[in-house]
Amino acid sequence: MMLSKALARIAPSRTTAMTDRAIELRAAGRDIISLSVGEPDFATPPHVIAAAHAALDAGDTKYTAVPGTAALRAAAALHFKRDLGIDVPPSQVIVSAGGKQAIFHALLATLDPGDEVLIPSPWWVSYPEIVRFAGADVVDLPTTARGGFRITAAQLEAAITPKTRWLLLNSPGNPTGATYPAEELRALGEVLARHPRVLIMSDDIYAPLRYTPGAHATLAVEFPELAERVLTVSGVSKSHAMTGFRIGVAAGPAWLIGAMGRLQSHSSGNAASISQAAAVAAFEGPQDFLKDWCERFRARRDMVVAAINAIPGLSCPVPDGAFYCMVDAAPLMARFGDDEALCLHLLEHGVAVVAASAFGGADGFRISFAADEAKLEEAVRRIAGALT
Numbered sequence: 001m002m003l004s005k006a007l008a009r010i011a012p013s014r015t016t017a018m019t020d021r022a023i024e025l026r027a028a029g030r031d032i033i034s035l036s037v038g039e040p041d042f043a044t045p046p047h048v049i050a051a052a053h054a055a056l057d058a059g060d061t062k063y064t065a066v067p068g069t070a071a072l073r074a075a076a077a078l079h080f081k082r083d084l085g086i087d088v089p090p091s092q093v094i095v096s097a098g099g100k101q102a103i104f105h106a107l108l109a110t111l112d113p114g115d116e117v118l119i120p121s122p123w124w125v126s127y128p129e130i131v132r133f134a135g136a137d138v139v140d141l142p143t144t145a146r147g148g149f150r151i152t153a154a155q156l157e158a159a160i161t162p163k164t165r166w167l168l169l170n171s172p173g174n175p176t177g178a179t180y181p182a183e184e185l186r187a188l189g190e191v192l193a194r195h196p197r198v199l200i201m202s203d204d205i206y207a208p209l210r211y212t213p214g215a216h217a218t219l220a221v222e223f224p225e226l227a228e229r230v231l232t233v234s235g236v237s238k239s240h241a242m243t244g245f246r247i248g249v250a251a252g253p254a255w256l257i258g259a260m261g262r263l264q265s266h267s268s269g270n271a272a273s274i275s276q277a278a279a280v281a282a283f284e285g286p287q288d289f290l291k292d293w294c295e296r297f298r299a300r301r302d303m304v305v306a307a308i309n310a311i312p313g314l315s316c317p318v319p320d321g322a323f324y325c326m327v328d329a330a331p332l333m334a335r336f337g338d339d340e341a342l343c344l345h346l347l348e349h350g351v352a353v354v355a356a357s358a359f360g361g362a363d364g365f366r367i368s369f370a371a372d373e374a375k376l377e378e379a380v381r382r383i384a385g386a387l388t
Ligand SMILES: Cc1ncc(COP(=O)(O)O)c(C=O)c1O
Pocket: 038, 097, 098, 099, 100, 101, 124, 170, 173, 174, 203, 205, 235, 236, 237, 243, 247, 248
């Protein structure tokens, strides 16, 4: 075996596996509607595309500073203040090749074998794999639909041990859409304040995509006493439909941002120069398109949730943010065995979704409603047909 022990600890992304299978079936001539993707179906805004062209034309094609251009770090600081309420100087912001890389570097830079990382489940697929790659142990904090897919302060307190190194929070969450209100974050903050060894990642990458009124709440703002231990992750992938540009940003204490930069200097170096220029335009340019996108996502969400809840055996709470719903299919498990078998059955009927078990959940599946309205309507019709 020529592979490292570290690699042997991680599995390939199962969301990608499902997308690949859908592609295979399509290549064989089958009509498959994919509701398994994690990216908006909207086009990248034209002012962002124009900025990328302008950067190319201006010869902006060389190495930049490893943690990002001065322009993008300043624009990201503006974003953290305007959109998340976080006051941070550009020096405490790092630009990476996607939010994923910022998370990867933060965890690799701080975890040792034997450390424990608390991850509320259902979780974003990459969190546990990155933790295991770093040699640390995943501690599952299970959540339920009834509990809004959010952990409680008591649950957090009970899970913390002397080995706990990180808590990974994701609000709005992938795959559940769960969104933490300010008072619940403050209650979690009270617990965390008593445990000074614990670092907290607040993955707010979906914050601009919320469907309930009121400002976004985030731990760095709700509990500023934790500032030396909170890393807030954000980006343009989801909010500006820029997944292919590979730009993510993170804000946190100088010691951690510096450590992430040290690692990044030997992995990828700077994020792509053209993409950085485009991201400046994304953060500094007009944001009004987001209102329309959120309206459309909200309407799709309402349609999908109502249609799913009308299918016997399926139920689904209303997600507050992001573009996913987590569907419970527990009553159908006697018929299908497990949720992967159910998802394969749905794929045979022309709809690709991802089993809840891929996210550390069970007996259900995630629907991404980042697809156009006609496709979504046809998809829920096919799901209903497949199950009756
Ligand atoms: C919760 C969450 N965090 C981070 C990311 C990473 O986004 P990217 O690396 O594309 O910026 C994703 C993407 O799917 C996500 O769902």
